[in-house]
Amino acid sequence: MKLVILLIMSLVSLTLGGPLKESAVQNPLAEMLTNRNNCKDGKTCPTSATCCSSLNDESRCCAYPNAVCCSDGLHCCPVGYQCDITSNTCMKGDEMLDADLTRMYKNVICPDGQSECPDGNTCCKLSSGKYGCCPLPNAVCCSDGQHCCPSGYTCDVSSGTCTRGNSIVPWYEKSPATPVKVESVVCPDGQSECPDGNTCCKLSSGQYGCCPLPNAVCCSDGQHCCPSGYTCDVSSGTCTRGNSIVPWYEKSPATPVKVESVVCPDGQSECPDGNTCCKLSSGQYGCCPLPNAVCCSDGQHCCPSGYTCDVSAGTCSRGNSIVSWYEKSSATPINVESVICPDGQSECPDGNTCCKLSSGQYGCCPLPNAVCCSDGEHCCPSGYTCDVSAGTCSLGNSIVSWYEKSSATPINVESVICPDGQSECPDGNTCCKLSSGQYGCCPLPNAVCCSDGQHCCPSGYTCDISSGTCSRGDNIVKWTSKLNANSTIKKLQTVLSASSDIICPDGKTSCPSSNTCCSLGEAGKWGCCPVSNAVCCEDHIHCCPSGYSCGTHSCQKGSKHLPFLTKSTGLLIIENPNVKDDQHLLFQPDETISHEKSGDNIMCPDEKSSCPSGSTCCQTPGNIYGCCPYQAAICCADLIHCCPSGYSCDNSIGTCTKDDHIMPWANKLPPF
Incomplete structure (x- = not known):
């Protein structure tokens, strides 16, 4: 088809008085496309350039013909010169030529930065x-998304050609771009990186x-840099070395490092790639900065793979080899997107x-789009x-x-506390009084509460009781029905009953469900x-995990040693809510008491x-005090619990923590 179009255009051109211009069909373009050097990895460089290999065997192009490729894999020199x-x-006898850092270049990076x-x-x-890739420099990209034209030409999509005045040439087809394989330079902060061949500068x-030069000099203005061996002249905005003066280079922002993480066995914490998850003395996970490391029993240190922890000496040993042990750091919580059931x-x-x-509640199948089996316990892949x-x-x-x-896991939803202090609505709702005088929930934020005591309107609208609508100017929408609010008192009672469900042998004291009742001996x-x-433990102060025995100074299990766990005071069970437990529980205060x-x-x-x-x-x-x-x-911030002075509330696991000491937090009683 293209050939037919060209023949027709040639006839038209001859009729108009002459052949097509020679520049329209040959030379610069055709020569640039056909005369190229093939590199070892299949990439190509122009005939006027030389293929060089970088340190990772990736091809780069040196703009000199028959150039000398430098051993750093980044630079090159003209033929006859030697790389210094x-x-x-570039040296040639006594003659010195500055190595042009831009002489060696790789492929053209597309605007998405990924191809x-x-x-x-x-x-x-x-x-x-x-x-995609158009096989022309500075080409014009055609709107059909498949073709392109030489620089200065216009795409004629209807005829599938490129035109510039009387010059008409066939358009070119694009090919898919290839993904960018970029080696990165990790900056000293460990959180940002620059492309290969760049220098990290603050x-x-x-x-x-990122300074687009290797081993660059970072200028004090915080924006520019100079080639290696040069000095920044901030006043003139140049780089100097003896009599040589070149323009300085501008830095670009570094990109955040994408670090693969090691997920710890609890499924809730993670360590950087190349680390090992080890339990800390607190029972939570920490990170040992070694792969496949040996976690030491002191709960703070670790040793390289194949070594044994010598806790008494604070070293790692393997045969005659003795090295210092490594300290663990805290693991980071995993931020996981959730699927709402x-x-x-x-x-x-x-x-x-x-x-x-099988209980009727929801569980999680560890597969996307899984098939839920009828036994209520298992599932299958999609x-x-x-x-x-x-x-x-x-x-x-x-x-x-x-x-x-x-x-x-239950969804933790923030609630809106209503003005009565005893009822609440879901986050994003508005508390509105019902006709009963109690509070209800309008499922809109900052809503307008209608006077009928049953409906509400969006913010900025007016309730029209007669028509049952919400209006704002000419805009009229249906009003929304209110829902009953939840009782904060019932919520408090639920939290209390759920958190203290192990009754100790005395029948008067309780501990949280994940704890063990131990005698204090008093x-x-x-x-x-x-x-x-x-x-x-027999000292009535300490305790050890299951399977361990109480030693003189620690919990022991064979050669393993763990720090003692400390017991906390149990919670008294309140049979009569008017009896205050001033030793263990957080309780409701007396109503209205004068000084x-x-x-x-x-x-x-x-x-x-x-x-x-x-x-x-x-x-x-509800602004009630306990x-x-x-x-x-x-x-504590949950308005339900509290901790002793010097401790901090850990809302995630419901405890009070102080260094390595963990104790259950105290609960509030519901209002009387």
Whole structure:
């Protein structure tokens, strides 16, 4: 078809008085496309250039013909010269030539930064939205997403040609670009990186930027840099070395380092790639900066693979080889996107599927788009069928083991506390009074509460009771019905009952469900060891994890040693809510007590409630005050718990922490 079009155009041209111009069909373009040097890795360089290999055997082009490729894999010199890497120059006898750092170049990087085209090509977007390569320099990209024209020409999509005045040539077809394989230079902060052949330089912001030169000199203005061996002349904006003066280079921002992480066995923390997850003395995971490391029993150190920890000497040994041990650092929490289950109250990790358990609640299948099996415990990959009798998943002749579901986690939703202090609405709702006088929830933020006590309107709208609509100017929408609000008192009771469900042998004390009741030896008092099925030590102070025995100074299991765990005071079970436990529980204060009547009591900030001397007033949901049984206590942000002075509230696991010491936090009682 193109040939027919060209013949027709040739006839038209001859009719108009002459042949087509020679420049329209030959020389610069054709010569540039056909006369190229093939490099070892299949890439090409122009005939006027030389193929050189970088240190990673990737081809680069040196703009000199028959050039000398320097051993650093970055530079080159003209034929007859020798590379002097130390001085960054090209030498020929006594003659010195500055090595042009731009002489060796690689492919053309496309604007997306993720694809590249051969040198001498132009990046053009394809109809798919990705980048392709036009085999011309500075080409014009045609709107059909498949073709291109030489620089200065216009695409004629209807005829499939390129035109410039009377000159008409066929258009060129684009080819797909190749993904960029970029070696990176990691900057000293360990969090940013620059492309291969660049130098990390601090910007004026204090963050790192990239100078497009290897081993560059970073200028003090925080924006520019100079080639190796040169000095920055900030006043003139140049780089100097003796009589040689060149323009300085501008830095570009560095990119964040994408680090693969090692997920720790708890599934909730991770360490950098090349590290090993090791348990700390706190029971949480830390990171040993070695691969496949040996975790030492002191809970703070680790040794290289194949070595043995010598805790007494603080070293690592293997035969006659003795090296210092390494210190662990804290692991970082994993930020996981969640899949919300259909009940709206539970969620699973990203890449999982919500499946109903036999209990009727939702569990998590560790596969995307999985098939939930009818036994309520297992699941199969997408497209497979559950064979409950065989405990397998089948797809045609393919049979694989089925997967086990795990429990989903409850969704933590922030609530809006209503003005009465006793009811709440979901986050993003507005509290509105119902016709009953109680509060309800309008499912809109900053809503307008309608006077009928049942409906509400979006922010900025007016309720039209007669028509049952919301109006703003000419815009009229249906109004929204309110829902009943939840009781914060019931929520408090639920939290209390769920958090203290192990009854100690005295029948009067309780510990959190994941703890163990241990005797404190004081007149039959009981305390809580912060692990389940623990071993209670005879000193009535310490305890050890299951399987360990209480030693003189630590918990022992064969050659393993762990620091002692410390018991905390148990929580008294309140049978009569009017009886205050001023030793263990955080409880509701007395209603309205005057200063004269309060005696040694502490008046709370609302000036209506008081707590016993030696306790602390803490706010609860709804601006109600409760009493924490510790003096100068820490009131936790959940408005339900508190911790002793010097401890911090750990909301994630429901404890009070101070260095390596962990104790259960205290609970508030519901209002009376």
